[in-house]
Amino acid sequence: MTAATATRRPRYRVLADELRRQVLDNAFAAPDQFPTEAELCQAYGVSRFTVREALRALQSEGLIKRRRGSGTTIQPAAARGGALHQPLSNVGEILQYAHDTRITFERCKSAPLPKVLVSEMGGAAAAGDWPCFRGIRVGGGDARPIALTQAYLHPDLAGIADRIDLGGETLFRQVEELSGIPIARVTQDIQAVPASGDVSRALAVPRRSPTLRILRCYHDASGRVLEISASHHPGDRFAYSMHIEVDSP
Amino acid sequence: MTAATATRRPRYRVLADELRRQVLDNAFAAPDQFPTEAELCQAYGVSRFTVREALRALQSEGLIKRRRGSGTTIQPAAARGGALHQPLSNVGEILQYAHDTRITFERCKSAPLPKVLVSEMGGAAAAGDWPCFRGIRVGGGDARPIALTQAYLHPDLAGIADRIDLGGETLFRQVEELSGIPIARVTQDIQAVPASGDVSRALAVPRRSPTLRILRCYHDASGRVLEISASHHPGDRFAYSMHIEVDSP
């Protein structure tokens, strides 16, 4: 029996989070200093199954590399260029940013959804006033911001809009928790656009300079859009990076 | 003890192949007629672990969908384009374009890797002359091109460079086939950059206009970069979209 606290979070996810944090915090002296499965089993008091599930997650994120006989090594964390990299995997952690960045939101007035976002959704079911948030993400060793994000909640969720912690977890996690409706699917649209006046001021870049715009729609299981967001990133100091594992023979 | 034949192929892969064949052969009357885990354990005489590993593979291919409590269902065949199976995981569609586009390459002279790509790789092991290809992708109902792609093969693969079908399958699939070395991992970097002179001419966009640049590295199992490519897309008529299925915590 473990502690009596009712953690509904699987152990292998907790372990994966813990190990990811350690890797990103450079808690290991060298890439080959990552613990073996047996060591992790003992250190955390879990079975090999749990350890392997956690390591499978980290591997699919590209954080570690495993070879039979050799061991587990940390993937080149450094060797990255000037731009900030956002590692993402095919599962839940996709929408998280590097751990040394942070964003704080401010609440804006509710308003009809901007036209560009309405068309992104396919034009349907966009009626009503959507509670609006605006945030600027900073970090990554650069004083200048790396993102301007505008997010909108579905009018049905207006009741929880005031209970959002503006400096807390990601918006969509809070939306899930406060509304009790899990996010089932995220669609994402990435495009290069010129910086508008608003964006150029917020990001400290010239007007019309290349900007990476990421539009995201957060759907529940029935397809309804609970949240929609638009993020603008400066082209010269932000890269959206992902990796894909291909299964061998 | 199983049959005496020394099958070094894991059971869960054999099972996955068998089930994939059945699904593609429409051996199941309805999408919800897929067997349960318990049925598969009994039918094939394997443990639940083996069954789940097999189903995990099929799920990551997008072939089946699983829900706790409900069961396993077969995904609509509409999601599948060609008759060929794609070893790439669910995120693998990321590398595919709309099928109403096409690209033809031309062979360029082998040359040292451009600096921007060297730094993308981390700077190591980029020495030598890399066989080079250049292609322009058209389609999508617009007469103007939607991409300029430059691709480079590792100098070790110079021998197969002349056997590439310039109008055929994707380059990396041909590289896999001709070299016999499977691609194990793809890393991808998306950034907004201003159009260079070369890019602006090829895409028929103004110089310095926002352009979506996608850098891809194709690694083999040992981490060597077999192919590296840079694609530039016009910001005003190209969007990179992707869908992500979220597993709720």
Add this chain to the structure above:
DNA sequence: TAGTGGTCTAGACCACATG
């Protein structure tokens, strides 16, 4: 040879969906 990760078994309890 010793130690690593990869595969596999036989159990168990749980969360969830459906009747």
Add this chain to the structure above:
DNA sequence: ATGTGGTCTAGACCACTAT
């Protein structure tokens, strides 16, 4: 109430790498 898939344990043997 039943059955589903999700999590987890404690073992085992094997293939591979390094020494």
